[in-house]
Amino acid sequence: MSLRCVPWLVLGGVILALLAAFPLAASGYHLALGISVLYYTVLATAWALFSGPTRYISLATVAFFGIGAYTVAVVGEMLPWPLVLLTAAGVGTVIALIVGLSTLRLSGIYFVIFSFGLAELIRQLVTWYEVNIHKSVGRYIFLPITQEQIYWQLLALAVLVLLTGWLIGRSRLGLALRVIGEDETVARHVGIDTTWAKLALFAISAVFMTLTGAVMAPRWTYIDPSIAFNPMVSFQVVIMALLGGAGALFGPLLGVLPLVFLFEILSANFPNYFSILLGVVFIFVVYVLPHGVVGFLQKHWPKAKLAPFNATPAFVASAEPRGALLDVDAVSRNFGGLVAVDNMSFTIQPGEIVGLIGPNGSGKTTMLNLISGALVPSAGNIRFRGRDIAGKSPHTIARLGIARTFQLVRVLSSMTASENVIAGLAYRATPLWGAEAARHAAALLGKVGLADKAHLPADQLTYIDQKRLELARALALEPELLLLDEWLAGLNPTELGEGIALIQSLRDSGLTIIMVEHVMDAIRSLCGRCVVMNVGKKIADGPPATVLADPEVIRAYLGDSDA
Numbered sequence: 001m002s003l004r005c006v007p008w009l010v011l012g013g014v015i016l017a018l019l020a021a022f023p024l025a026a027s028g029y030h031l032a033l034g035i036s037v038l039y040y041t042v043l044a045t046a047w048a049l050f051s052g053p054t055r056y057i058s059l060a061t062v063a064f065f066g067i068g069a070y071t072v073a074v075v076g077e078m079l080p081w082p083l084v085l086l087t088a089a090g091v092g093t094v095i096a097l098i099v100g101l102s103t104l105r106l107s108g109i110y111f112v113i114f115s116f117g118l119a120e121l122i123r124q125l126v127t128w129y130e131v132n133i134h135k136s137v138g139r140y141i142f143l144p145i146t147q148e149q150i151y152w153q154l155l156a157l158a159v160l161v162l163l164t165g166w167l168i169g170r171s172r173l174g175l176a177l178r179v180i181g182e183d184e185t186v187a188r189h190v191g192i193d194t195t196w197a198k199l200a201l202f203a204i205s206a207v208f209m210t211l212t213g214a215v216m217a218p219r220w221t222y223i224d225p226s227i228a229f230n231p232m233v234s235f236q237v238v239i240m241a242l243l244g245g246a247g248a249l250f251g252p253l254l255g256v257l258p259l260v261f262l263f264e265i266l267s268a269n270f271p272n273y274f275s276i277l278l279g280v281v282f283i284f285v286v287y288v289l290p291h292g293v294v295g296f297l298q299k300h301w302p303k304a305k306l307a308p309f310n311a312t313p314a315f316v317a318s319a320e321p322r323g324a325l326l327d328v329d330a331v332s333r334n335f336g337g338l339v340a341v342d343n344m345s346f347t348i349q350p351g352e353i354v355g356l357i358g359p360n361g362s363g364k365t366t367m368l369n370l371i372s373g374a375l376v377p378s379a380g381n382i383r384f385r386g387r388d389i390a391g392k393s394p395h396t397i398a399r400l401g402i403a404r405t406f407q408l409v410r411v412l413s414s415m416t417a418s419e420n421v422i423a424g425l426a427y428r429a430t431p432l433w434g435a436e437a438a439r440h441a442a443a444l445l446g447k448v449g450l451a452d453k454a455h456l457p458a459d460q461l462t463y464i465d466q467k468r469l470e471l472a473r474a475l476a477l478e479p480e481l482l483l484l485d486e487w488l489a490g491l492n493p494t495e496l497g498e499g500i501a502l503i504q505s506l507r508d509s510g511l512t513i514i515m516v517e518h519v520m521d522a523i524r525s526l527c528g529r530c531v532v533m534n535v536g537k538k539i540a541d542g543p544p545a546t547v548l549a550d551p552e553v554i555r556a557y558l559g560d561s562d563a
């Protein structure tokens with residue numbers, strides 16, 4: 001740790017000591033307010049840990065909060081307090097994993113609705129259990145825990161959740177979550193096991209919510225499901241986190257502070273209009289501060305620009321394997337009644353550049369999607385280095401050594417060029433992280449001609465530079481096989497020349513490439529062999545000069561009517 005951190009650590013320590021001393025001086029009312037601020041801070045920060053980077057809006061906060069409170073109601077008097085908390089954390093984790101596994105495949109509005117439904121479902125289940133098995137609607141909680149102790153426990157949780165968030169933000173998991181938030185498809189194709197990453201963070205966030213509920217439970221001497229699972233808590237947490245800014249660690253705190261006081265005033269003075277006023281606050285947040293207070297501050301006081309990396313163009317080619325590298329064997333893929341890829345067979349030898357060509361809609365992109373795992377074949381086998389890969393998940397295939405670019409360029413737009421490439425380094429078979437990853441990313445950016453743009457957000461790059469960046473991210477996986485989908489499309493003649501030279505240099509370094517391309521000059525100058533597709537079928541396979549002169553290929557390109 002550098003010396004520059006020392007003043008900050010001292011400042012943090014002083015603030016923490018003051019916060020810890022607060023209950024000794026505060027009145028009952030102020031202590032209650034302090035408890036509200038802290039418990040919403042933990043909930044909103046925990047919510048933002050998961051929802052901030054992934055942009056999955058969860059309304060399940062109160063489900064976990066309520067589970068924590070109920071665990072205390074059930075086992076509170078049987079076990080010592082630390083074990084009660086541990087039990088709550090355990091129950092929260094198990095339920096988070098079950099819920100996560102069943103819902104994290106959903107995205108967008110489906111996830112929002114499901115997470116809301118989930119909280120309701122758990123409330124109904126608990127109600128049913130209490131009424132039918134326990135034979136009473138509510139429970140009493142008599143524990144010798146004072147308000148001061150609740151405050152201190154919440155303070156500890158707040159410190160812990162911020163520390164956890166800080167650590168995750170600097171970890172590979174944090175990067176994975178940001179990549180998922182930017183573009184989940186890209187995340188899978190750079191080797192990130194997206195299900196696992198989302199699940200891990202969802203569970204971590206849920207544990208903090210459950211613990212908050214457990215710590216808060218002794219405040220109520222009586223709880224029933226409508227108290228413990230009050231859906232308003234979930235909404236308030238979302239509004240607070242969004243007001244502050246869910247993208248930054250301290251963002252939610254900036255939303256919690258004003259809103260706890262506002263809600264306090266509203267519920268004291270206008271208890272009947274509370275929900276309506278909550279809605280108004282929500283609309284205000286969405287329209288006036290869409291990126292929260294943090295986003296507003298960053299826009300008006302942008303951070304100093306990062307110094308660009310020093311580029312050292314050094315690209316290491318992977319060792320050359322023996323035998324057919326890729327073996328596509330009678331592969332088909334249907335979409336409903338449409339056969340997009342029809343009984344395709346071809347092999348790719350190590351070191352080859354093979355052009356995959358054919359008219360629009362002939363199934364080229366679908367073929368690449370089948371190889372890279374984006375789609376599962378309806379029939380047939382695909383072997384890569386002798387290993388069956390058909391139907392394997394994209395992240396597994398990426399880690400095995402197949403990298404791809406996309407027909408419509410896909411960069412992680414709000415991340416820097418360097419971070420885009422690091423996304424490709426962090427989850428490959430031999431992952432790189434930290435300073436070594438930064439150095440390697442700089443070298444790869446140099447390789448594709450982006451040495452001086454490492455610090456720029458990807459959406460500020462020109463079209464060709466975004467294509468270069470996508471290529472650098474693919475190369476970061478250290479692939480043996482590279483799949484390019486119309487990578488040269490849309491470039492002007494000068495850029496085209498540069499693009500062809502770049503692909504040539506990759507071939508010279510020993511990379512094997514399948515390129516889908518419409519630019520015939522590029523095909524002629526780069527490819528040793530072409531596979532031609534038409535309506536899903538292979539119609540020719542051979543050297544470019546031969547297949548491009550083949551009458552059937554000419555007919556396919558011109559359309560039967562012109563033949």
Ligand code: ADP
Nearest residue numbers: 335338340358359360361362363364365366367
């Ligand atoms: P190409 O890349 O050669 O232009 P594609 O592989 O994109 O062709 O498409 C082949 C055929 O499959 C087209 O008719 C297209 O409409 C269809 N297709 C591709 N992807 C899907 C999908 N996800 N769902 C339904 N049809 C699809």
Ligand code: MG
Nearest residue numbers: 364365366407
């Ligand atoms: Mg295509």
